[in-house]
Amino acid sequence: MSKREALEVSDSTDWLETPLRSVAAVDSALRCQVCKDFYTTPMITSCSHTFCSLCIRRCLNNDGKCPACRTVDQELRLRFNGAVEELVEAFKTARPEIFALAKKSVNSGVTSPKRSREDLQLDDDEKPPPRKRTRSSRITRATQEVYVVDSDLDDGDFVPEEGCVQCPICNKQVKQETINTHIDRGCADEPPTRRNEKSTFPISPSKSLQNLTKRPERLAQLHYSMVKDNALRKKLADLGLPAGGTRQGMERRYTEWVTLWNANCDATHPKGKTELKRELDTWERTQGSRAQATSSLNPGAQIRDRDFDKAAWSTQHDGSFKELIANARSKVRAKAATPDSPSRPTPPLEPPVTPIRGAGNPLKSQGPANVSMMEAGGEEQDEHHPDQQPDAVNVVGMTPFSKSRFFDEPGLSNPTSQAPTSQYSNSIPIFEKEKDIDITTITNPQP
């Protein structure tokens, strides 16, 4: 971890201040163009561009196009680029040494050939161990592969000829006995792993060791328009993820989880689920703070912001909400006390009506306060009004839960969390517009 932290600030331009300026190009070629860092689990697209697995998956989820050439591509078609990973790992190990050497020659002014020779010698002396290690490990891997081929047992990658047929749809080599199920599943059953470790393989001991660390299965993205709120919540809960928040929040969380998970499946050394969950948590926290970060100068714009953070809003205005609830409660109590009085007397304990700060709508003092409050909190909640109304009458008994009842519950269950004030067509929920790039292109107005 500390090593990665140190690499974080490194950049290809570091080399420009050293005599080894040409290394800058090597350094830059080993970096992902999206995150500008060295490739982590490099994947190659069908247009032959390489990115980190996580980066390209995020990009494809966002707009379905290769970031480098804007060609349409799919996550399923990504393939692991092992040669690049090996290059990156080797360069990452060698980089500090080469860099130190290059810096040293700058500091010592004109380098005496003997000195630099010594350095090089030293460097060579130091280098072989790691290099040897990688080579030997590769050799062991190769011998394993030889075992596999010799034993001619069915391992997806290594027996392309015997017992295999070409799938007429995707042109992949598929085992004859599985070709029918392969086609039935729309050619999607084989995840693009370079090593298939699912097959049980009792012969070689190293192989059975690998079986212990079984590769996780990839997850599929959902068609959110076909998944109901409850089903989505259940899916999240089944995965052991937080199942709260708005519909939009749940969708984004699920998408990010699938992205993280699948990128992890590509990795040579996959991380544990707990670590992935921690990453998802970090992601959620860094993404969720967006609404708070924007200035509250233009509250109208803030609410219509598609990233509007309801949780932050409700904590920020907690005081006002509590006051309003107290207000409503006292009114109900007053009404119950004098049911027949034509003009409602103001009870002495009623606090002054405060407008919700920033919401733009000063509350009317008439009517149940929770109604106006919910209107201010977000239009999408009005579906819940009728259910909430009877509660308002019995409101006296529910003191500790009132806040969560009013704010968390309604927010959970509405697909259209976009206020209709946006310039986009009112009938199309915003997330559809973002996901379905094709739809937007079609609906673009002609001149």
Added chain:
Amino acid sequence: MSFATKRLGKELAKVHGNLPPGIALVTAEGFQEWLLDIQVLDANPIYMGQTYRLKFKFSSSYPIEPPEVTFVAGPDRPIPMHPHIYSNGIICLDLLGTQGWSPVQNVESICMSLQSMLTGNTKNERPEGDEQFVASNRRRPRDIDFYYHDNTV
């Protein structure tokens, strides 16, 4: 630390080191808003001797999402005259919209694109309907649906 912060940290290190001629960093406090100055280097009479200030606003999804880039006016920092730049600084450029954006773009490449967009311009005018747009627009640039019709820029 979000991926946006990480990536912007790298870009900042690069920006501090060396920027192409005519582009200068003014402030980069935090990873939410940066200011840069750009100049048009050739002898285009519309922009000669002028410096323009750009404001970059980054969301936490950068570089998956494009940054919000606008020209900001200030003392001796006018808004450049261009048929695709509104007088409130909003720029109509497909590169900055969700359709044209690609995560391989960066602050430097955006500045260079804007430089060349200005260099290639010969019309000393504002977009059609500028006054009306500036008076009525309350939206943020990324919520505006531009129709990118002009491929000559």
